[in-house]
Amino acid sequence: MFSSILNIIYLIASVTFIMGLKMLSRPESARKGNLIAAGGMSFAIFGTVFLYEASNGQHLGNLPWMFAALIIGGVLGAVSSRKVKMTQMPEMVSLFNGMGGACAMLISLIEFNHIAGSEIALGHFIAIVLGLVIGSISFAGSIIAYLKLSGKQKDISFKGQHIFNLVLFFIILVGAVLTYLVEPAMAPTFFYITFGLAILYGVFFVLPIGGADMPVVISLLNSLTGVAAACGGFLYNNKAMLTGGILVGAAGTLLTVLMCKAMNRSLLNVIIGNWGGSNAAGGSTQEGGSYKEVSTSDAAMLMSYAKKVVIVPGYGLAVAQAQHTCHELEKILTDKGVEVSYAIHPVAGRMPGHMNVLLAEADVDYEKLEEMEDANSNFKTTDVVLILGANDVVNPAAKNDPTSPIYGMPILEVEDAKNVIVNKRSMKPGYAGIENALFYQPKTSMLFGDAKKVLQDLCAEVKAT
Amino acid sequence: MQQIFSFFNENQQVIYMVILMIFLGIEVIGRVPSVLHTPLMSGANAIHGVVVIGALIVMGEAAADNYLALILGFLAVVLGTLNVVGGFVVTDRMLEMFKKKKQ
Secondary structure (H helix, E strand, O other): OHHHHHHHHHHHHHHHHHHHHHHHOOOOOHHHHHHHHHHHHHHHHHHHHHHOEOOOOOEOOOHHHHHHHHHHHHHHHHHHHHHOOHHHHHHHHHHHHHHHHHHHHHHHHHHHHHHOOOOOOHHHHHHHHHHHHHHHHHHHHHHHHHHHHOOOOOOOOOOOHHHHHHHHHHHHHHHHHHHHHOOOOOHHHHHHHHHHHHHHHHHHHHOOOOHHHHHHHHHHHHHHHHHHHHHHHHHOOOHHHHHHHHHHHHHHHHHHHHHHHHOOOOHHHHHHOOOHHHHHHHHHHOOOOOOOEOOHHHHHHHHHOOOEEEEEEOHHHHHHOOHHHHHHHHHHHHHOOOEEEEEEOOOOOOOOOHHHHHHHHOOOOHHHEEEHHHHHHHHHHOOEEEEEOOOHHHOOHHHHOOOOOOOOOOOOOHHHOOEEEEEEOOOOOOOOOOOOHHHHOOOEEEEEOOHHHHHHHHHHHHHHO | OHHHHHHHHHOHHHHHHHHHHHHHHHHHOOOOOHHHHHHHHHHHHHHHHHHHHHHHHHHHHOOOOOHHHHHHHHHHHHHHHHHHHHHHHHHHHHHHHHHHHOO
């Protein structure tokens, strides 16, 4: 009786997950979709606590401890996610993802202890070991990703790292197979070796990957955790876990591929990261030459008397947390009768779509954000383009230099505008490590400095003119 | 070989479900605008927190004197709940901002 009700609850929860994801992919319904999925999830969690019946008809025990754990996790989760700054969103998502991975990993550890020494169906064994390996990789990888994004851990790569990782991965596979094949007394040894190596693999997998690729990695780890959750679903024959996990695994993989596409890179390329290696080869395209600097007051003058200004925000703006100041400048210019809009490259900021969130936080009107295609058709009629800490996404080499490592990446074609003002901290190349010919063009002027400081000065100057 | 066949026969339903879910997952977010990539990733992140159900089961079924299972299970429930609650709240915070703009 109870378990039949619970099964219906799980069905409802599965449907809310599907609906939630669907609604999350449309701006007008996204928030509702998130709430619906959250509702289904709490339904499923409390249904499990009160209605679950084991095969012998027994309800779940240890309820006081269970509630304590639920409350601790709930309060920690709610408080930390309320307090986090919008610019720190990527590392927060990564951290939560790691928690989910760790949860799957712990489940496998306990279940293995349960079954140790006894006959076990192949299916269950695979679910336990797969849950362990994937959960551990996702946990360790997410923690490293978190540390890297919050600046506590630098990229570390050594020669032959890819070979090392491949070998490690292979040994994990062998270890998993051996755990099944060896006699029961030896199985735990191989199991824990596999466990340790999986953690190690997660660490070494993420360590060498560069900061700007982190979103792709987090998205990938996110879908991995989904698969780990699905393994648990198979183990307990729990349909909510199975559907939720596989759904996230599939959707997360697609999302990962979409992100890669926006950066014109293959997933393999991100993981193996041969971009860094081909830098030297791309060196022939370096231009050098002279660039023009502009003072804040001249830049302010130029913008005040322009008809149309397009702002191109990038990573630099996100790092300087200058989104509010940016909005202020936009308001001041609009008050002066200048038409201002924002051109958003799909991978601007620290995660795809992150820039939209940041600007939305600063109260920028949704209507003023233009996606790449629209923006590109408008640049011809634009007087001034103000680039704030973006580099590779406006590099014309992606269009006209087949030898460039970023050749073929869709870019914002800012050179079509009459004037380009580039705010950067220095002439240092961007993430791709290549020179940007745009900076040396006659219509481009450079405005060096921290994005926030420069924007504050610009605001003051524009007000004064 | 025998084992593989019997595995397939015993779990046919699950295997069908997994395959259909893969297609559904891809289809459902196929046309997402890049604006929503981050909230969508975060929302999906919250949904895979469903793994906490497994943690609840494992903890609830542990014998009262099996301290290892209890401690690990307790930890698993805490982490899983953190994933669920944190994931949904963070996603809501992001989306809240979009909504304000739309008025």
